[in-house]
Amino acid sequence: xxxxxxxxxxxxxxxxxxxxxxxxxxxxxxxxxxxxxxxxxxxxxxxxxxxxxxxxxxxxxxxxxxxxxxxxxxxxxxxxxxxxxxxxxxxxxxxxxxxxxxxxxxxxxxxxxx
Amino acid sequence: xxxxxxxxxxxxxxxxxxxxxxxxxxxxxxxxxxxxxxxxxxxxxxxxxxxxxxxxxxxxxxxxxxxxxxxxxxxxxxxxxxxxxxxxxxxxxxxxxxxxxxxxxxxxxxxxx
Numbered sequence: 001x002x003x004x005x006x007x008x009x010x011x012x013x014x015x016x017x018x019x020x021x022x023x024x025x026x027x028x029x030x031x032x033x034x035x036x037x038x039x040x041x042x043x044x045x046x047x048x049x050x051x052x053x054x055x056x057x058x059x060x061x062x063x064x065x066x067x068x069x070x071x072x073x074x075x076x077x078x079x080x081x082x083x084x085x086x087x088x089x090x091x092x093x094x095x096x097x098x099x100x101x102x103x104x105x106x107x108x109x110x111x112x113x114x
Numbered sequence: 115x116x117x118x119x120x121x122x123x124x125x126x127x128x129x130x131x132x133x134x135x136x137x138x139x140x141x142x143x144x145x146x147x148x149x150x151x152x153x154x155x156x157x158x159x160x161x162x163x164x165x166x167x168x169x170x171x172x173x174x175x176x177x178x179x180x181x182x183x184x185x186x187x188x189x190x191x192x193x194x195x196x197x198x199x200x201x202x203x204x205x206x207x208x209x210x211x212x213x214x215x216x217x218x219x220x221x222x223x224x225x226x227x
Contacts, residue, residue: 041116042120042220043220045215
């Protein structure tokens with residue numbers, strides 16, 4: 001298996017633009033997680049899905065952020081409009097079941113908003 | 115509100131010596147703890163875990179210790195190797211709270227030859 005795939009690996013955009021990050025989880029994994037990494041707060045969970053259904057989006061910072069999982073092999077995280085404070089590394093992870101079990105992370109997308 | 119804290123942003127250790135990375139938590143409902151390792155430009159990878167019913171778990175050179183009364187856990191690496199240089203994240207979960215992982219800020223370990 002190729003592992004969790006994320007695209008793009010790097011994204012540079014101007015403030016106010018829409019940004020879409022993409023994730024393909026490991027085949028057969030029922031759970032998908034979106035995280036954001038910053039120096040100050042480390043890895044923050046933004047939202048997670050179980051069988052394509054959003055379960056907990058309490059970590060989504062504000063309405064500018066949205067996430068979808070239209071099928072078991074694809075998820076998107078969208079920021080509209082983007083702001084400089086959204087600059088961070090965004091990780092997608094998947095697992096066979098939630099929480100205590102091992103989560104497999106993708107390589108991340110480094111987002112820079114100027 | 116940071117429920118999981120790693121107060122040392124960085125640690126430097128000589129090759130062959132012991133590395134001790136620390137983690138504190140505030141939520142007494144946490145019942146499972148994990149350590150992840152992250153190299154630059156890669157995602158975190160699972161390293162070792164411990165259930166709250168134990169106070170120690172060992173896997174090769176890596177040992178995790180849990181002190182529930184102090185709400186503290188630590189990761190010991192013995193002996194440290196240059197390839198261990200990475201960022202280490204502590205994470206915790208509570209089964210009755212959906213089991214999602216709460217991560218700390220990370221500690222960057224540098225092992226010098």
